[in-house]
Amino acid sequence: MNDIKGSLTGDFDYDFSLFCDIFKNDAMFRKRTVNIGNTKKKAAIMFFDGMAETKTVDDSVIRSFREAKDLPDDLNCEYICRNILYASEISTTENIADVIGAIMNGDTFVLIENSKTAVTVDTKGFRTRGVDEPNNERVLSGPKEGFNESAVLNLALIRRKLQTPDLAVESLKIGKRSKTSVFICYLSSLCPEKILSTLKDRLNKIDIDGILDSNYITEHIKDGKFSVFKTVGSTERPDIAAARLLEGRIAVVVDGTPVCLTLPFLFCENFQSDEDYYVNFLLGSAKRFLRYFCFFLSIAVPAVFVAVTTYHIELLPTSFMLTVAKLRSGVPFSSLFECISLIIIFEILKETALRTPQSLNTALGIVGGLIIGQAAVSARIISAPTLIAVALSGVAGLAVPRLNTAIVFLRIVLVIASGLLGLYGFFCVLFFYFVRVFGLSSFGVDYTSSLKNPDFQKQKDILIRAPWDFMKTRPTFNFNKIRSRKK
Amino acid sequence: MIRKIISLISIFALLFSLCACAGYREIDSLFFVSAIGFDYNDGYKISLETVSAGGNEIETEPFSKTYYAKGDTLKDAMQKIYKKLPKGISFDHTVCAVMGKGIKKRQLKRVISFLLYNKEINISLSLFCSDISANTLLLNAKPVSLCVGYDILGLKNENEKRNGASFNNTLFETSDKIKEEKSVSLPKLKLKEDTVVLEGKANDKA
Numbered sequence: 001m002n003d004i005k006g007s008l009t010g011d012f013d014y015d016f017s018l019f020c021d022i023f024k025n026d027a028m029f030r031k032r033t034v035n036i037g038n039t040k041k042k043a044a045i046m047f048f049d050g051m052a053e054t055k056t057v058d059d060s061v062i063r064s065f066r067e068a069k070d071l072p073d074d075l076n077c078e079y080i081c082r083n084i085l086y087a088s089e090i091s092t093t094e095n096i097a098d099v100i101g102a103i104m105n106g107d108t109f110v111l112i113e114n115s116k117t118a119v120t121v122d123t124k125g126f127r128t129r130g131v132d133e134p135n136n137e138r139v140l141s142g143p144k145e146g147f148n149e150s151a152v153l154n155l156a157l158i159r160r161k162l163q164t165p166d167l168a169v170e171s172l173k174i175g176k177r178s179k180t181s182v183f184i185c186y187l188s189s190l191c192p193e194k195i196l197s198t199l200k201d202r203l204n205k206i207d208i209d210g211i212l213d214s215n216y217i218t219e220h221i222k223d224g225k226f227s228v229f230k231t232v233g234s235t236e237r238p239d240i241a242a243a244r245l246l247e248g249r250i251a252v253v254v255d256g257t258p259v260c261l262t263l264p265f266l267f268c269e270n271f272q273s274d275e276d277y278y279v280n281f282l283l284g285s286a287k288r289f290l291r292y293f294c295f296f297l298s299i300a301v302p303a304v305f306v307a308v309t310t311y312h313i314e315l316l317p318t319s320f321m322l323t324v325a326k327l328r329s330g331v332p333f334s335s336l337f338e339c340i341s342l343i344i345i346f347e348i349l350k351e352t353a354l355r356t357p358q359s360l361n362t363a364l365g366i367v368g369g370l371i372i373g374q375a376a377v378s379a380r381i382i383s384a385p386t387l388i389a390v391a392l393s394g395v396a397g398l399a400v401p402r403l404n405t406a407i408v409f410l411r412i413v414l415v416i417a418s419g420l421l422g423l424y425g426f427f428c429v430l431f432f433y434f435v436r437v438f439g440l441s442s443f444g445v446d447y448t449s450s451l452k453n454p455d456f457q458k459q460k461d462i463l464i465r466a467p468w469d470f471m472k473t474r475p476t477f478n479f480n481k482i483r484s485r486k487k
Numbered sequence: 488m489i490r491k492i493i494s495l496i497s498i499f500a501l502l503f504s505l506c507a508c509a510g511y512r513e514i515d516s517l518f519f520v521s522a523i524g525f526d527y528n529d530g531y532k533i534s535l536e537t538v539s540a541g542g543n544e545i546e547t548e549p550f551s552k553t554y555y556a557k558g559d560t561l562k563d564a565m566q567k568i569y570k571k572l573p574k575g576i577s578f579d580h581t582v583c584a585v586m587g588k589g590i591k592k593r594q595l596k597r598v599i600s601f602l603l604y605n606k607e608i609n610i611s612l613s614l615f616c617s618d619i620s621a622n623t624l625l626l627n628a629k630p631v632s633l634c635v636g637y638d639i640l641g642l643k644n645e646n647e648k649r650n651g652a653s654f655n656n657t658l659f660e661t662s663d664k665i666k667e668e669k670s671v672s673l674p675k676l677k678l679k680e681d682t683v684v685l686e687g688k689a690n691d692k693a
Binding site: 226309310311313314318321322323324325326328329330331334335419422 | 488510511512513514515517519538539540549577579580582607609633637
């Protein structure tokens with residue numbers, strides 16, 4: 001169907017039957033013919049039930065045709081668009097492929113007798129969720145609205161935050177079969193052209209049959225395709241998207257998904273939360289610092305525990321060493337095996353909790369976390385110190401949700417390296433990852449540029465969240481544009 | 488990319504095959520030596536006071552036990568102890584060494600070089616001397632804390648705190664004195680009614 005080419009013939013019966021034939025297998029396809037006003041000239045109206053709002057079709061198209069009066073004898077497409085149809089957005093086309101695309105997108109197609117030009121009326125009206133607070137990015141204070149699956153609504157939410165003509169929105173369709181609408185959003189006076197052109201190049205190169213979620217696009221456009229670190233940001237909150245746009249970044253809104261992509265995405269952004277800016281800067285800075293600490297705890301605690309209790313016992317204080325040894329006595333498995341098993345069990349519990357109905361989550365937490373954990377320790381299948389180390393690391397990891405993938409992989413790799421080579425292995429792997437992270441870039445911007453810069457002025461929104469009076473300039477990657485936040 | 492992955496796997500395989508698991512020890516499968524005693528009488532007698540937190544059986548509390556053996560040389564005596572021990576030992580938490588009966592300057596030199604050659608032994612380990620045999624001291628003294636070794640360290644720290652001076656009796660300091668051919672004085676331990684007592688004050692010549 002995507003390959004149908006050609007133009008309308010102007011033969012009403014032929015063109016009408018052509019479209020009926022194209023959509024004959026779709027039960028939701030609706031078609032109707034009406035007379036325009038009191039003339040004998042016919043118009044065929046075609047749309048998809050569910051995609052188009054029936055009431056809008058009735059009011060904007062059918063009623064306008066039925067109520068039309070004093071019509072000229074040479075009634076043509078241009079006259080219909082200008083004087084008859086009530087709809088706010090109307091376009092005309094002769095191309096059959098364009099018509100099919102419009103119908104599939106929720107528009108209503110109006111075929112007019114003896115006319116080679118057809119009219120498409122914007123009647124999109126499929127049901128969407130409300131503007132709810134996103135579950136993945138909850139905040140205690142600050143806006144509670146989130147994106148939903150309608151790209152148009154998402155763009156409106158962004159525009160409500162940035163009421164400036166500087167906000168540019170470009171659209172394109174990606175996916176040979178899905179024809180998903182993708183919108184590139186940026187503030188034209190702030191966004192670096194180089195990043196914008198790189199993004200457009202990468203988007204145009206996407207060759208796929210369907211885009212069902214923004215992650216399809218992320219995987220196609222991201223730098224470091226095999227890296228566990230995110231180089232394209234994502235958010236479900238319009239306030240975050242707007243804040244990123246104000247920094248000169250680009251937002252990519254994909255129809256059918258509540259997740260908006262932001263780029264370039266730097267390493268420090270993993271530790272930033274929108275709530276940092278909605279609370280006192282001291283509390284915001286403390287929380288951000290805590291997130292850096294939690295990331296380190298999350299990847300290092302089980303690995304260091306395994307290394308220290310199996311290779312470097314001399315590093316433990318004697319009393320602590322004896323406590324660990326006492327609690328480990330009788331456990332049949334090695335520390336390494338025990339630690340890896342517990343990490344996997346923790347991931348299983350996390351995955352199960354995600355897929356379980358919310359009403360069962362409490363029961364799952366009690367059975368999975370408390371009963372199994374307690375029973376395993378009592379039965380000496382696992383030791384309490386290992387359980388504490390893995391649990392601490394797991395909980396700390398939840399404080400940095402954007403680094404979830406990296407944390408899971410790093411944690412396991414570091415534990416294996418520590419179990420095989422001790423702290424030597426731990427530092428080897430950590431060094432390897434440091435090299436990897438410091439070598440990454442996001443759309444030509446150094447991924448860790450903010451961390452490498454020793455200038456305190458440039459650190460004001462990295463390790464800490466300085467008061468707004470101090471944050472006078474935008475991020476450093478925006479070097480060729482307006483740097484001052486006050487302009 | 489495939490080249491990179493293969494070279495990475497090769498590097499890790501080499502790393503692991505060359506040095507993997509060389510020093511791997513499970514914390515619960517070790518006896519931790521808290522104190523070492525040395526005596527000399529036609530051969531060396533080594534006494535190791537060990538602390539264990541359990542093993543295959545579930546132990547309720549950590550317990551201490553002293554193992555000893557006699558040999559012509561220090562190495563020989565140590566080999567005999569190793570044969571007696573049901574599981575591995577660790578010197579990572581050894582806090583003191585007691586030079587007992589018969590350890591004169593010549594033997595002390597050998598004991599110190601023996602301790603220094605043992606890479607696992609902490610060089611800040613404290614050295615003490617005793618008029619009675621170190622074996623008797625470690626076997627007969629009733630520990631106030633978990634074991635006699637930690638009691639001795641406690642006595643030393645308390646004494647140093649009270650007098651505001653140091654005994655300068657660590658393995659490192661003593662070996663330096665011997666190298667520089669200075670006189671060596673170690674704090675003296677005595678057994679009073681089954682309890683270890685420390686004679687002298689910090690920096691006093693014992």
